[in-house]
Amino acid sequence: MARRRKGRDISGWVIVDKPSGPTSTAVVNKVRWAFDAKKAGHAGTLDPAATGLLAIALGEATKTVPYVTDALKAYRFTIRLGQATNTDDAEGEVIAESDARPSDDAIRAALPPFIGDIMQVPPKYSAVKIDGERAYALARDEEDFEIAARPLYVDSLEMISRPDADHAVLEMVCGKGGYVRSIARDLGEALGCRAHVTELRRVWSGPFETEGALSWEELEEKARTPELDAHLRPLQDGLVDLPMLPCTPEGASRMRNGNPGMVMAAADVEYGDTAWASYQGKPVAIGIYRSGELHPARVFNLPDEA
Structure with a gap:
């Protein structure tokens, strides 16, 4: 006989503004504990260093996760020009450098090939499975392997600002399965200067936005209290599309x-x-x-x- 899972029969969506540091799984577990919910899941992973919107489904709302996961998502991110890392973000080691610094016009001119239906190779430090093994595990063991390119739909990609010669801030709207780190890596290659992501934030996902999202501090402060239930959104909020x-x-x-x-x-x-x-x-x-x-x-x- 299967063991009955403890917790409340509570259903709905919790929209968390994830801080940098915890994994998406850790946030889901924290939310499930804080709400004393029997069941929880999320609609789209964020890297530990990334911040922003993480949509978490409780109870029966987990049945609507695929419809939010499949929806378009928006990311705002900063790239460091002139450096490539082995992880394609600031967490990794610098493996190549360049003195070239493209102009604003050159960056904008390089963006159109990354818009529409494209093929993208995920980072080697990712959760993609290669012959049953996670790519990041193979990369840490310094194994020699290749990851096949995957289709990705990019609705839009534009440069928002240029803080200095070494950095550019971009915003991308894309479908599921996209890696912002790969966009930064490939854009750096196209510009002939190398690049990696230094900051990444998801600003909206399908029907959900970061405005009004539950902060990590509020989650900890209101955990296991009636006040926390005010942050539970109806199940049908995940079905507006x-x-x-x-x-x-x-x-x-x-x-x-x-x-x-x-x-x-x-x-x-x-x-x-x-x-x-x-x-x-x-x-x-x-x-x-x-x-x-x-x-x-x-x-x-x-x-x-x-």
């Missing part, structure tokens, strides 16, 4: 049992679209719309359902 279809009482009952249920049609939903069903203001299921019914792929088990 999907169309919502109200359903009938019978439809809600059928979908909660995993069967197709009747929903009210919407002008922006077509046959085969992914949508979510709502009954009396609460999410019931996510699924595929077909001929007046939603065929559930994920069903929500929320308390106090009418």
